[in-house]
Amino acid sequence: MDYLQQTFTVQFQYKVYFTSHLFTSTNPVFRSFLLDNEQEGVVKKILFVVDKEVTRFHPMLKEQIVEYINTIPSYKLATIITISGGEEAKNNEEYFFKVINAVNRFGIDRHSLVVGIGGGSVLDMTGYASAIAHRGIKHVRIPTTVLSQNDSGVGVKNGVNYLGKKNFLGTFAPPVAVFNDFHFLTTLSERDWRSGIAEAVKVALIKDADFFCWLEENAAGMIAGDKDAMQYQIRRCAELHLQHIAKGDPFEIHSARPLDFGHWCAHKLEQLSDFTIRHGEAVAIGIALDCAYSYLTGRLDEVPLKRILNLLQELGFKLIHPLIEMDTTQHLLLQGLTDFQEHLGGRLSITLLNDIGEGEEVHEMNSDCIVAASHWLQDYCITAQRQTA
Amino acid sequence: MDYLQQTFTVQFQYKVYFTSHLFTSTNPVFRSFLLDNEQEGVVKKILFVVDKEVTRFHPMLKEQIVEYINTIPSYKLATIITISGGEEAKNNEEYFFKVINAVNRFGIDRHSLVVGIGGGSVLDMTGYASAIAHRGIKHVRIPTTVLSQNDSGVGVKNGVNYLGKKNFLGTFAPPVAVFNDFHFLTTLSERDWRSGIAEAVKVALIKDADFFCWLEENAAGMIAGDKDAMQYQIRRCAELHLQHIAKGDPFEIHSARPLDFGHWCAHKLEQLSDFTIRHGEAVAIGIALDCAYSYLTGRLDEVPLKRILNLLQELGFKLIHPLIEMDTTQHLLLQGLTDFQEHLGGRLSITLLNDIGEGEEVHEMNSDCIVAASHWLQDYCITAQRQTA
Structure with a gap:
């Protein structure tokens, strides 16, 4: 039997950070991550996808993000999208397309970052959209619930529901970083x-x-x-x-x-x-x-x-x-x-x-x-x- | 800075076979691949996605596939879908959904196989649909053009066009096997x-x-x-x-x-x-x-x-x-x-x-x-x- 054997390995690496008040101007954690991933001569874009429920309890979050990113010249905030949290984020394809269309409109490319902030469902959907746009845009996870901080948010799976089936569409795609911000947990029910x-x-x-x-x-x-x-x-x-x-x-x-x-x-x-x-x-x-x-x-x-x-x-x-x-x-x-x-x-x-x-x-x-x-x-x-x- | 470091490697392996008349009953190559991947107590399903242009030049192909798979008790042919070849396969989302819906209807799972037969575009679209259904169904590529046999068909990329942009949606997902059947090339223009x-x-x-x-x-x-x-x-x-x-x-x-x-x-x-x-x-x-x-x-x-x-x-x-x-x-x-x-x-x-x-x-x-x-x-x-x- 005539054949060629293909064998290769791919290494994946990411850090799971533990911090609090991630986007407070004095918190160096996110800035340090961004600076470690700078590329000479390139201003990298960042697209944020945030759980509506999170912005309800943290009304200053968007402003904090804008200010935080603005202090780092090698990065540019593309936009901040807010979407519904809970299973709705994975059930309703409207949210998936909202992310995909933002990737297109703001020219988010493979050297850009997509950052999801929210519960497991928002992170699953955002991770999925990032994983398949341009064959994989680097994505960062900021889980905001106990469940996502101790379990799904630190893992490698993403997905959306389709045809009434949970995670029918999805991939395995490790994030480039996870930030477990304890402060988000203090406003949970x-x-x-x-x-x-x-x-x-x-x-x-x-x-x-x-x-x-x-x-x-x-x-x-x-x-x-x-x-x-x-x-x-x-x-x-x-x-x-x-x-x-x-x-x-x-x-x-x-x-x-x-x-x-x-x-x-x-x-x-x-x-x-x-x-x-x-x-x-x-x-x-x-x-x-x-x-x-x-x-x-x-x-x-x-x-x-x-x-x-x-x-x-x-x-x-x-x-x-x-x-x-x-x-x-x-x-x-x-x-x-x-x-x-x-x-x-x-x-x-x-x-x-x-x-x-x-x-x-x-x-x-x-x-x-x-x-x-x-x-x-x-x-x-x-x-x-x-x-x- | 408090963090946990995650590092792991994933190994990928597949063979690229060179043969002719793959689905002739006397050709052992595909059978041997299937038998090497048998699982005790499980009848694995196979979904075929075939380029219409290929069936036009090889009108007996479908019958040959049915007969070939029927001789192997540990596998069951789910169905054979035919779709348009060329860029149309990647431009028109109808074909993508045809594959996804067949995966659902025929209960194609992660231990099943999706086999694409056709030019690069058909393989790209089929590979993409397989890669994201159930977070990745194993897929086999049977490229039928010189271009796909010597280049894209043996590689790890897949994708479809979206918003008028080539490969806007796609993943990196190695096939589990590639079969370069020379006979398909003899009917090319x-x-x-x-x-x-x-x-x-x-x-x-x-x-x-x-x-x-x-x-x-x-x-x-x-x-x-x-x-x-x-x-x-x-x-x-x-x-x-x-x-x-x-x-x-x-x-x-x-x-x-x-x-x-x-x-x-x-x-x-x-x-x-x-x-x-x-x-x-x-x-x-x-x-x-x-x-x-x-x-x-x-x-x-x-x-x-x-x-x-x-x-x-x-x-x-x-x-x-x-x-x-x-x-x-x-x-x-x-x-x-x-x-x-x-x-x-x-x-x-x-x-x-x-x-x-x-x-x-x-x-x-x-x-x-x-x-x-x-x-x-x-x-x-x-x-x-x-x-x-």
Whole structure:
């Protein structure tokens, strides 16, 4: 057989910065990043795409950005676009085209930067538009929620929803930098402040038993608003996420996705609830369900199971929801398993739990056992509620 | 400054096969590739996207594909889509959505294959649709023209045109395999058989003086239909292209693009002629113009210059065109330099020629010299024509 073999590797590098008040004139972090990426004889353009919700709580942000960028002669602010946040940013193609058309109108090229500021959905859509315009414009992520700062915002995925399917269109495209600005978190609702911690529980359960213990010790503090604890949680969760990407299969060429622990159920719950359930809230339920399943199938002991459920409850998560309680809707939830397999293709790959800090990949789940796990979880929550009352 | 450093590498591998009559039942090449990529317990789906022009000259191709795939139990043919070839495939978004919607309708997932069969435009569009559906479905390329077999078809770029701009949307996404089926070339028009050789001249000029000599010796043979010579030319050109990608900057994170020698002018000529000039024909003119420029600016000697122009003419290329002859259109052509810079951004990066086999990157070109080079080229061609007559 006559052939030529092609083999090459591409290296990707980026820093995830931790700071506060990023665009205050005295904060050197963003300026220093820009100056490190200057190019002789070129004034680079920057296009900002900002979540409307963020500008509502930070009304001076746009002015701050204009002033900040104006002090750096080797860069030029092209424009600042604002778009709706939440799933709407990924559902409505109007926002995607708003970014693409701005790239065209302002002559944003491959040496320019597109900077997204917002929650995970705004960053996913902005990252996608940047990744495919001119075959890839460098993009910077400034996540503004706990969930995006500790999880998706520091990773390499982007995408939009299409034909009613989550992330149907997207790519793997590492950002050139991520800036986790803690100040944005201080204006989150109590619900959003809390819900992102579910991803920390997830990554601790499959990768780091010590971090799980830390979460147990600091759950009450974080819920009460302890900023230092919250910052540590975000940093450690982001770090575990980055390590997982670097050591694993960054562009998911193979099937296993341990970071999707609890997510087959979570994705379906979000969709069935029309995104009234937050991603973190759905992940908490998904973790609880897969832990109950791991317990009922003899994989996980009762003691760690109860520690996990207690931690999730202490973090304020409800572990049951009408959509997984009712027998009539259970078949809809089970469809989540099929959807999850279809998105990836090939064999089903699900992570279950053997112990805290120890996940294991399996290739099938029993439907009757999933239903039994949801019943068990319901009974557990009702009993716990009675004991508290 | 508090930050986490993320660094990882991703390895990409694919084979470029050389064969003939790929889907004849006795040809083991495609079957062997599929069997090497089987997955236990999974029947993988294959979606074919075929250039209409190819099916016109190979009316039995679809039946052959159906029969060929039917003999392999671990794969299932999803469907065969046919689409218009040429620039239309990249200009009209209807074709892009035809692929995306088939991916949805037939449940094509990340373990499935999308196989494009056709000229460079069909492969570019199909590769793009595959690259962004489900964040990347594995795609296979079967280029059917000299130009796509020796150049773009074996590379890592894809894209579509948008807002009237060539490749405005696209990605870098290596195929999982390329099959250069020589039989497809035997039904090409004389014009298409010849025009793709321009890319071989280009790559020889900047990378391989020996290959340039080989082209000089075999030009007449190739034009007369010598299949062995044509096959050698394609293989060597593909090999130099693959080496360049692997040793260089595969995803073009930096500015230099030596393989774009002669292309700033070629892209503009194609656009100004509304794609009535073939890409290869435009590249031949682009090479001639940049060689004349290299000569007039003292970079290239007269002897190699004349060898280059003679080779291009022996290959049947016209080296001048009304669009670069007339003083009134020259400003339009010069706009090509600006377009070229804008697509990449940053400093202008153009390859000029010091000698046969030796390119050099420069960062500016003088407009008056470009005009002088086009006049010089016009005079040269008229004189050569007189001498022949």
